[in-house]
Amino acid sequence: MSEPVLSVEDFSVDYLVDPVVHAVKNVTFSLARGEVLGLAGESGCGKSTLAYGMVRLLKPPAAVTSGRVVAGDVDWGSLGPEELRAARWDRISMVFQGAMNSLNPVITIREQLEDVYLTHRPRMSRRERRDRCGELLERVGVDRARLRSYPHELSGGMRQRVMIAMAMALEPAVMIMDEPTTALDVVVQRDILREISRLRDELGFAVLFITHDLPLLLEISDRIAVMKDGSIVELASASGLYTDPQHPYTQQLLAAFPSLTGSRGAFLRAAS
Numbered sequence: 001m002s003e004p005v006l007s008v009e010d011f012s013v014d015y016l017v018d019p020v021v022h023a024v025k026n027v028t029f030s031l032a033r034g035e036v037l038g039l040a041g042e043s044g045c046g047k048s049t050l051a052y053g054m055v056r057l058l059k060p061p062a063a064v065t066s067g068r069v070v071a072g073d074v075d076w077g078s079l080g081p082e083e084l085r086a087a088r089w090d091r092i093s094m095v096f097q098g099a100m101n102s103l104n105p106v107i108t109i110r111e112q113l114e115d116v117y118l119t120h121r122p123r124m125s126r127r128e129r130r131d132r133c134g135e136l137l138e139r140v141g142v143d144r145a146r147l148r149s150y151p152h153e154l155s156g157g158m159r160q161r162v163m164i165a166m167a168m169a170l171e172p173a174v175m176i177m178d179e180p181t182t183a184l185d186v187v188v189q190r191d192i193l194r195e196i197s198r199l200r201d202e203l204g205f206a207v208l209f210i211t212h213d214l215p216l217l218l219e220i221s222d223r224i225a226v227m228k229d230g231s232i233v234e235l236a237s238a239s240g241l242y243t244d245p246q247h248p249y250t251q252q253l254l255a256a257f258p259s260l261t262g263s264r265g266a267f268l269r270a271a272s
């Protein structure tokens with residue numbers, strides 16, 4: 001495998017409450033350039049804690065108790081608050097569940113997208129910034145005329161696409177997506193996921209895609225990590241995990257989706 005764009009080594013997070021919750025336990029994995037790694041597991045297994053922990057967005061009582069996260073040549077644990085702010089979006093960007101609700105209601109889509117460039121690329125000319133914002137929107141399937149809109153004038157699906165555009169604005173090597181389409185209806189979800197797959201092929205960023213929806217992960221991932229009680233119990237190629245699950249918990253998860261037992265492999269990305 002080529003040099004990973006992201007590696008997570010022996011990473012652990014506790015919630016320092018009484019009694020202490022060991023939410024993420026000694027997690028290790030890496031992401032190759034252009035890879036989609038799915039992270040599956042049921043509610044409460046620690047997926048979101050891992051995602052927020054990786055980009056150091058956790059607040060007390062959460063505490064990272066072991067390990068490190070290295071993106072490119074940067075150890076995230078060694079960055080100060082300012083450096084972290086700069087590295088987020090630029091090297092690793094995030095789209096979280098309900099992210100569409102974090103758009104500022106009183107400023108236009110154009111201003112929100114331009115803001116990313118104003119903050120992170122202050123030397124970019126006004127003209128280039130404007131062009132880029134239009135291109136970004138079109139990339140995620142939203143007409144550039146929408147730059148003039150306010151968030152409430154867009155549907156939930158469109159707003160989530162705007163968030164994905166924003167996450168791609170600085171062309172980060174890694175995007176972390178935590179249930180990015182869960183709040184949307186199934187057709188919109190599929191459209192957006194197809195778009196993410198296409199953009200990944202086109203731009204070559206790697207994606208850590210988190211969801212409890214295993215059939216969805218089988219469809220879009222190259223490899224899948226299965227998480228249970230804070231630990232990764234199995235990590236395999238999507239096809240390997242589907243055809244030859246090793247861990248009893250993975251077998252149980254697969255069995256919980258009767259639709260998967262139909263035409264074998266129909267869900268697999270590799271098979272499409």
Ligand SMILES: Nc1ncnc2c1ncn2[C@@H]1O[C@H](COP(=O)(O)OP(=O)(O)OP(=O)(O)O)[C@@H](O)[C@H]1O
Pocket residue numbers: 015017021023041042043044045046047048049050061212
């Ligand atoms: N602020 C907190 N204080 C104490 N425990 C917490 C806190 N936040 C989360 N936890 C616990 O940490 C564990 C992991 O939670 P986390 O939200 O990361 O799981 P998840 O797999 O992302 O679940 P979901 O899919 O429901 O978001 C759970 O046992 C949860 O109860």
